[in-house]
Amino acid sequence: ETGVTQTPRHLVMGMTNKKSLKCEQHLGHNAMYWYKQSAKKPLELMFVYNFKEQTENNSVPSRFSPECPNSSHLFLHLHTLQPEDSALYLCASTVTGSSGANVLTFGAGSRLTVL
Amino acid sequence: AQSVAQPEDQVNVAEGNPLTVKCTYSVSGNPYLFWYVQYPNRGLQFLLKYITGDNLVKGSYGFEAEFNKSQTSFHLKKPSALVSDSALYFCAVRDRADSNYQLIWGAGTKLIIKP
Numbered sequence: 001e002t003g004v005t006q007t008p009r010h011l012v013m014g015m016t017n018k019k020s021l022k023c024e025q026h027l028g029h030n031a032m033y034w035y036k037q038s039a040k041k042p043l044e045l046m047f048v049y050n051f052k053e054q055t056e057n058n059s060v061p062s063r064f065s066p067e068c069p070n071s072s073h074l075f076l077h078l079h080t081l082q083p084e085d086s087a088l089y090l091c092a093s094t095v096t097g098s099s100g101a102n103v104l105t106f107g108a109g110s111r112l113t114v115l
Numbered sequence: 116a117q118s119v120a121q122p123e124d125q126v127n128v129a130e131g132n133p134l135t136v137k138c139t140y141s142v143s144g145n146p147y148l149f150w151y152v153q154y155p156n157r158g159l160q161f162l163l164k165y166i167t168g169d170n171l172v173k174g175s176y177g178f179e180a181e182f183n184k185s186q187t188s189f190h191l192k193k194p195s196a197l198v199s200d201s202a203l204y205f206c207a208v209r210d211r212a213d214s215n216y217q218l219i220w221g222a223g224t225k226l227i228i229k230p
Contacts, residue, residue: 002158040124042220043159043205056217090158100209101147101166104218106158 003027006091006107014115015081021110023074023091031096032074033104034066037088049074050096081114088112117142119208121221128196128228136191136224138206146208148189149218150180153203162204165189176200196228 004025013019023032034046048056049068063085065077074091088111092104119140128134140146147166151159163174170182180191191204206221 002160004158006158040222042119042222043218045217048217092158100211100213101164103149103161103164104151104159106151106160108156108158 002105002107004091004093004105004107006089006110008110009108010111010113012113012115013078013081015083017081018077018079020078021076021089021091021112023076023107025072025091025093025105025107027093027105029093029095029105030071031094032068032071033092033094034074034076035090035092037090037109043090047076078112081112083114086112086114117208117210117219119206119219119221121204121206121224123224124222125225125227128226130198130228130230131195134193134196134200134226134228136204136206136226137188138190138221139186139188140206140208140219141187142208142210142219144210144212146210148180148182149207149209150174150178150189150191151205151207153205153223155202159205162191198228198230201226201228 007022031050036044045058046060047066052068063080067075088109090109091107094102094104149164150162153159163172165172165182173179178193203223205223207218
């Protein structure tokens with residue numbers, strides 16, 4: 001266990017479904033991230049929250065909707081997804097500082113399949 | 116454009132032999148450099164990073180990496196490979212001049228260690 005917990009680990013959904021991914025950390029980190037991981041591609045940064053405020057939205061389609069109620073919890077709400085959205089979704093957290101050399105702690109990921 | 120290249124999709128090494136996983140980068144400023152590893156069905160784990168100082172950085176599980184500024188490379192190495200080193204390895208870079216401190220990721224290299 002890394003200290004970052006993601007649920008569910010596996011999710012299969014139809015294109016018309018609404019589902020949510022959850023991420024939780026109790027490491028005292030102030031920043032939380034959603035990444036999309038597809039095979040043989042670099043990790044794609046989706047959203048960044050710093051002290052519960054969204055600081056980054058990398059042109060993510062509106063069918064993905066993040067929510068960060070506090071510094072320990074992060075959600076990714078999914079609605080009317082497309083088959084190409086099938087991927088491993090990774091949550092990460094860190095303590096941000098002035099140096100920029102901070103290390104990310106990742107969860108195990110949620111494997112999403114869109115039918 | 117800023118980028119990270121991992122030129123090999125897959126590297127095959129016999130157990131006990133030295134291994135190298137290559138990474139080159141292109142950023143406009145001075146970089147922070149990172150290596151992360153992903154074991155099957157797990158999230159990414161931090162291995163090592165270069166901030167400043169000695170160009171040879173030592174990390175977890177006997178891995179090390181050498182920063183070469185003139186060649187803009189940060190190759191990951193290990194003197195004697197173990198079967199348990201088999202995993203997906205990601206190189207990442209952060210431009211110190213980037214106030215957003217976002218990581219730029221390589222596409223990953225699958226390392227297979229054969230007994």
